[in-house]
Amino acid sequence: MRANFQRAVHTAIKLVFVSNTVLYSISGLAEQAGSEKNASRKDEPEKTLEEVAVSADWLGPATSKTAKKHPGARSVITHQEISESGSRTVEDVLRTVPGVRVMDESGVGFLPNIGIRGLNPLRSEQVLMLVDGIPITLAPYGQTGLSLFPLTMNSIESVDVARGGVAVHYGPNNVGGVINFVTKRIPHKPSMTFKETLSVFSGGNLLADTYLRTGGFVNEKLGLQLQANILNGQTAREHSRTEVGNLMLDSHWLVTDRSEVKAGIQYYKTQNQLPGALTPKSYEQDRNQSTRPLDYFNGDTVRGNLTYNHFFDSGAEFSWINFGHRSSREFRFGNSTNADIPSTNEQSAPRDFKVYGTEPRFTFHLNSGIRQKISLGARYMREEVDYLVDSRSLATGAYNVTRNWRFENDAYAFYLSDTFMLLDNKLKITPGIRHEQVDLFYRNNLTGAQTSNPARDWLPGLDIGYQASSNVFLFANTHKSMRPVQFTQITFSADLASERAKNYEAGIRWAPSANIDTTITGFRFDFDNKLEFVNQLVGFRNLGKARHQGIETEFAWRPEPVPGLELATAYTFVNTEQRSGQFMGKELPMAPHHQLSQRVNYRSGNWNWNLNGLYQSDSFSDGANTVTENASGSIGPIPSFTVWNAQVTHKSRWNKKTITTSLGINNLFDKDYYFRGVDYSQGRLPSPGRSAILAIQLDI
Structure with missing residues (x-):
């Protein structure tokens, strides 16, 4: 397995250097053959398209300036902030965003668990995750859990977090909001980046992160970019060998001065040991040990996307996004959830996914007394999933398939929004509506049993933004959100209804001077029929009413x-309450009341100094709000913690090349903290201890 990844590294390096040579060669020939007139035309189309193309998307470009005009709570983490903070994983990147909680199951970053505003973060089931506006989840409708995270942070330019209701424009499963990872854009001039990062853990274990990028416009019409990222090594914990490979090829074709085609293809593969959770006894003995030698995770995906944009003279815009992926992922684990009890069987849970989606969108303006911006869109998505669970006896080798399920999903949606621009564009009011139709089918290949579950719903929304003065912006919104019945839930019952929630949000952004920015946001969302698991015989029922509110x-x-x-x-206060069911009146699990992040950054010449920290208050791990930890560690309070990261960065020039070096320390004070395990691995799951991060980057 390791040899395969070494070959992948060598192949990636060859591809990057060869493509870089080709880009420079073609670009050079184009410059020699082109005239000054062509050279000026070369700049104009890209500039024109860049200004126009983004406005058809509801969120718009992922910039701090755009976020300040968004009629809802929104944070953008820029490339500069990611680089200066030394963020290596998605947990590091999102640490300073209010209301966002990330628990890294792997300790390396390839299995993040993300929650927003008190929503349960396990498997990131209740957050809509996008990459360049395209859903990243393996089955965005039928299995919203993010059990494969096909992304590496070096390929990311910025991260856009829009909390609250955006259901009209982005579909289901966004009661907590939307997180959009924006990948690196194709530069106009051919350029190349090489970066090597070494994470050094206690005991001398190393994790190497090798990244190469080359790209640029080979002529005035066509841009190409190749990114390769390889992670290889081990953290401080035993049984944590990690191998990740990520290759991304993007293209940008300026068909005319008014139209463009963007296309991308990605191959991602990961093969990893999972150290797993520990019992309290084992944790106190050595938090870096692993008592789950059978736990592994493997996954791979091939993903593609194709987008056509056309910009009319009238200012209207047409966009047509197509995307799809073919993916597989497999957890292998022992049959004992208590890590101190040896397993008698080795189990595996492989999944195969085929997903295709298409989404046309048309935006145009009206000016009949009142200026309006109207957006019309539709989406079709097809999901096919083969779902197996099998086991093998460690004593006899006997093999048994316990589950062999087939799921299919056809989802249709259309949406309409109309932005009214009043008071000289200072006041913008956007009512909108979305209709979702989800047809879910299930077949048990072992028994022949089959069933279906159709769902229909209207999702209205209203957004208001008001520029009260040059330094005060007021906003409010309300949306209805839904999360469709999930694949595994339909196996218990065919008459379940989708989870529904109502979102409310209001806030103010105030910049009393050019050097101060403040935002205060109040939020609330109510679930009226949250799906709850009753027991193995009953399965799931629409019993749940729950409330999340805070500031x-x-x-x-x-x-x-x-x-x-x-x-x-940034500070977040969240109060949650279960409002029906057995534990009515108690708090929801994994929902800490307080979260406080702090960041100090100082730039001086070629040097940058960064210190950032996060405080998270304690929370409960179960709906019963159990305060006494059990013997396995699967149930009990999750203690509060404070963790600090620090990094110093230096930039220099050598032979017309930029060299960036950095030294960082994650978990500066070696804080000992944990959360409770996920799925099969129950108990205390240790978070990474102190580690040193050394990085060097060469930009050509």
Whole structure:
């Protein structure tokens, strides 16, 4: 297996260097053959398209400037902020975003668990995850759990987090909001980046992160880019060998001055040992040990996308997005959930996915007394999933298939929104509506039993943004959200209804001076028929009513007496309540009341100093709010913790090349903290201890 990844590394390096040579050669020939007139035309189409293309998307470009005008709570983490903070995983990147909780199951970053505003983060089931506006989940309607995260942070330019209701434009499963990972754009001039990052853990274990990128416009019409990222090594914990490979090829064709085609293809593969959870006894003995030698995770995916954009002279825009993937992932594990009890069987849960989606969208303007921007869109998505669970006796080798299920899903949606621009564009009111039709089919290949579950729903929404003055922006919104019945839930009952929630949000952004930015947001969402698991005989029922409410604050200050210094803090208070069922009146699990993040960044010449920290209050791991930990560690409180990261970065020039070096320390004070395990691995799941991060980047 390791040899295969070594070959992948060598192949990726060859591809990057060869493609880089080709890009420079073609670009050079184009420059020699082109005239000054062609050279000027070369700049104009890209600039024109870049300004126009983004407005058809409801969120618009992932920039801090755009986020400040969004009629809802929204945070954008820029490429500069990611680089300066030394963020290696998605947990590091999202640490400073208010209301977002990330628990890394692997310790390396390939299995993040993400929740927003008190929603259960396990498997990231209740957050809509996108890459360049395209759903990243293996089955965005039928299995919203993110059990394969086909992304590496080096390929990311920025991260856009829109919390609250955006259901009209982005579909189901976004009661907590949308997280959009924006990948690196194709540069106009051919360029190349090489980056090597070494993470050094206690005991001397190393994790190497090798990244190469080459790309640019080979002529005035065509841009190409290749990215290759390889992770290989081991963390401080035993049984944590990690191998990840990520190859991405993107293209951008400027068909005319008014139209463009963007296409991309990705191959992602991961093969990993999972150290798993520990019992309290084992945790106290050595938190870096592993008592689950049978636990592994493997996954791979081939993903493709094709987008056509056309921009009319009238300002209207047409966009047609097509995407699909063919993926597989497999967990292998022992049959004992208590890590201190040896397993008698080895089990595996392989899944195969085939998904295709298409989404046309048309946006145009009206000016009949009142300026309006109208968006019309539709989506069709097809999901096919083969779902197996099997086991093998460790004593006899006997093999048995316990589940062999087939799921199919056809989802149709259309949506309409109309933005009214009033008071000289200072007030924007956007009512909208979305209709979802989801037809879910299930067949048990072992018994021949089959059933279906159709779902229909209207999702209305209203967004209001008001520029009250040059430094005050007010916003409010309300949306209805839904999460369709999941594949595994239909195996118990065919008459389940989708989970539904109502979102409410209101806030103010205030910039009293050019050096201060503040935001205060109040939010609430109510589930009225949340799906709850009763027991193995009954299965799931629409029993659940739940309430999430709270407040978020953000503050950033760049003091004038100290140029280059920036201080930022974000605080979130969340209160949750189960409002029906056995545990009515108790808090929801995995929903800490308090979250406080802080960031200090200082730029001076070629140097940058960064210190960032996160405080998370304690929470319960179960709906019963159990305060006494059980023997396996699967149930009990999740203690509060505070963790700090620090990094110093230096940039220099050598032979017309930029060299960036950095030294960072994650978990600066070696804080000992954990959360409770996921799925098959129950108990205390340790978070990574102190590690040193060394990185060097060469930009050509």
